[in-house]
Amino acid sequence: MGMTKFDTNQSSYAVQSAPGRQAAKSAEMRRRIYEGATRVLAETGYHNTSINRVVKACAITPGALQHHFPAKLDLMASTAEFLLSRSVRWFAQIKHELSRGPEGLREALFRSWREQFRTAEYAALLEILFAARTDLPLKERITPALEDWRTGIERELAALYPDDAPRAEVEVGLTISRALMTGLLVHDGLIGDETRMDDVLAAWNRIVTR
Known part of the structure; x- marks a missing residue:
């Protein structure tokens, strides 16, 4: 009877753990695909x-990719979600820099740029x-992810700044900073003027941390 009970437990353990292993393998494959798609998009x-x-970048078969993402639209929308969620996790790690006053904000902005x-x-x-x-279908697919990112x-800001007034001020500063950095990348980044980008960012840091 003892042996039978042991076998039953082992069988139960196998049944319960198999889905967990499969889910982990699936998550790892999706991460691999996201990172491959990111490289291809950037390049x-x-x-x-x-x-x-993307299949070539990941060194996988087309079937392995399309098992998770049947079409390019599915892959691009999901990759955007992946990248936006990474951004929130990064911000959660550095948000306490902001509580150190102007010097902390300056460091947070430089780190964000880098x-x-x-x-x-x-x-x-x-x-x-x-x-x-x-691309309207793409826009419709990624809009919820952008809303989740902002939320x-x-x-994270609410956890750092319980009072609405200072939180709103910091949020506006971060939004303007994000717009400025994106603009630098799109305009001066195309020209390859690294010195100008560094100078503009330094000037903005002086303004925002006064």
């Missing part, structure tokens, strides 16, 4: 990104966002 642009290019904006991840996200301007940032 070749949205319109040159294809299922076949660790967020000057990355393949942000280049890939920009490709998707620019494409969504004229996530607001939630």
Whole structure:
């Protein structure tokens, strides 16, 4: 009887753990695909990104990718969600810099420029966002992810600033900073004027932290 009970438990354990292992494998494959899609987007642009290019970047079969993402639209929308969620997690890690006053805000902005904006991840996200301007199905798919991103940032700020007034002021400052950094990448980044970008960012930091 003892042996039978042991076998039953082992069988139950196998049944219960198999879905967990499968879910972990599936999540790992999706992460691998997201990272491959990010590289392709950053290197070749949205319109040159294809299922076949991502398959090659990930070194997987077309069937493995299309099991998770049947079409390019599915892959691009889900990649945008992945990149936006990473952005919220990054902000959650550095948000306490903001509580240190002007010096903390200055450091947070410089880190944001280095660790967020000057990355393949942000280049890939920009490709998707620019494409969504004229691609209505893509726009409809990524709009909820953008709303979730904003909600996530607001939630992190609320945890740091319980009072509405200072939180609103910081949020406006961060929004303007994000617009400025994106503009620098799109305009001066195309020219390759690194010195100008650094000078403008330094000047903005002096203004916003007065």
